[in-house]
Amino acid sequence: MALARWPYDDLFRLFSGQAGPAPRETAGVFPPVNLYDDGSVFLVRTEIPGMDKTSIEVTTAGDQLTIRGERVVAPAEPGASYHRRECDGGQFRRTVTLPQPVDAEAIEATYKNGVLEVRLPRVPERKPRKIAVA
Amino acid sequence: MGTQVQKTEAGTQNPEIQVREKQAVTREPGTWEGPYFEPRVDIYETADALTLMAEVPGAEAEDLQTDLKDNLLTVSAKVARVDPRWKPLYEEYSVGHYLRQFRLGEQIDQAKISANLKDGVLTLTLPKAAAAKPRRIKVTGG
Numbered sequence: 001m002a003l004a005r006w007p008y009d010d011l012f013r014l015f016s017g018q019a020g021p022a023p024r025e026t027a028g029v030f031p032p033v034n035l036y037d038d039g040s041v042f043l044v045r046t047e048i049p050g051m052d053k054t055s056i057e058v059t060t061a062g063d064q065l066t067i068r069g070e071r072v073v074a075p076a077e078p079g080a081s082y083h084r085r086e087c088d089g090g091q092f093r094r095t096v097t098l099p100q101p102v103d104a105e106a107i108e109a110t111y112k113n114g115v116l117e118v119r120l121p122r123v124p125e126r127k128p129r130k131i132a133v134a
Numbered sequence: 135m136g137t138q139v140q141k142t143e144a145g146t147q148n149p150e151i152q153v154r155e156k157q158a159v160t161r162e163p164g165t166w167e168g169p170y171f172e173p174r175v176d177i178y179e180t181a182d183a184l185t186l187m188a189e190v191p192g193a194e195a196e197d198l199q200t201d202l203k204d205n206l207l208t209v210s211a212k213v214a215r216v217d218p219r220w221k222p223l224y225e226e227y228s229v230g231h232y233l234r235q236f237r238l239g240e241q242i243d244q245a246k247i248s249a250n251l252k253d254g255v256l257t258l259t260l261p262k263a264a265a266a267k268p269r270r271i272k273v274t275g276g
Contacts, residue, residue: 030151032227036220043220047191047227049254071151076178076185086174087189087255090151099223114191114254 030092031067042098042120049114050087058109058118063101065118068093159233166212169230173209173256177236181268184240184260190232191254198251200258202244207236209256241265 036043044065048056056069073089076082102120109118159170173188186209190198193211201208211232216222241263250257 028153030153032153034216034222034226034229035224036216037223038219038221042223045216047254049189049191051253053253073176076176077180080178080180080185083177083179083184085176087176087187088151088154090149092151111253113193113251114189 029094031094033067033094033096035096035098040122042100042102042122044096044118044120046094046116047114048092048116051111051114051116053111056109056111056116058107058116060102060104060107060120063098064095065098065120066093066095067116067118156227156230158228158230164210164231164233166231168215169228170233171228171230172234173211173232175234179240183262184238184242186236186256186258186260188232188234188256188258189254190251190256192229193232193251193254193256195251198249198256200247200249202238202242202247202260205238205242207238207260209234209236209258211256 031046031048033044033046036045044067046067048069048071050073051069051071056067059066059068068091070091071089073087098120101123103123106121107118109116111117154174157172159172164170173190175189176187178185186207188209190211190213192213194214197212197214199208199210209232213229213231216229238260240260242260243263246261248259250259
């Protein structure tokens with residue numbers, strides 16, 4: 001299963017003010033993702049070059065974001081001989097869990113220069129409200 | 135011992151893509167600030183040309199540089215950093231520039247090299263110089 005959870009230990013360190021350089025590790029599932037935060041929006045960024053934009057599927061359910069697709073590497077013309085072959089084709093499916101609830105209606109995804117960016121606004125915090133007693 | 139065979143789920147037509155970490159460039163430092171990585175490439179050859187496809191996600195067309203000198207092909211691409219207003223919470227990959235060099239065994243017609251960037255993939259077409267193209271030599275009997 002391509003399910004990965006954010007390391008809450010690291011988030012804890014971050015929020016407790018002990019954040020050093022962000023951890024670099026891979027969940028072992030393609031594509032590797034980076035998660036950023038600007039205070040009101042989460043940004044999930046992943047490098048998947050050579051994709052047909054229409055074949056990238058981005059879905060959310062609750063606090064989970066799933067990116068799936070298939071990368072097709074066009075074969076060389078007949079008669080060509082390969083010197084190097086390092087670019088992978090195939091299917092992928094990656095699910096990430098966001099640290100806080102997001103507004104599903106306001107999520108935006110863009111694909112440019114082989115980089116997929118998904119912006120997920122947080123659910124606006126409910127302000128404390130004083131209720132008048134009638 | 136035998137080689138490791140990657141198992142794929144039965145019934146799937148295409149294999150799942152495996153994660154491969156970016157290879158940091160450790161040789162000589164580039165002139166752009168920040169880390170460099172080696173782009174993954176496919177290179178194939180036909181009778182007329184060499185074609186190189188390099189994965190350079192995040193690079194803009196105007197930030198690509200290709201240079202061919204004495205059969206040494208250098209491909210580099212500058213990649214903009216993520217805007218610092220985005221604070222990283224979790225990072226599985228590093229963002230950096232790309233640099234890779236190849237020693238070409240063929241004579242290339244420099245003037246006819248063409249480059250195309252699409253969706254983070256750079257395609258370089260390197261036509262062979264006339265002298266390097268295969269020629270059929272007629273064998274005459276004595």
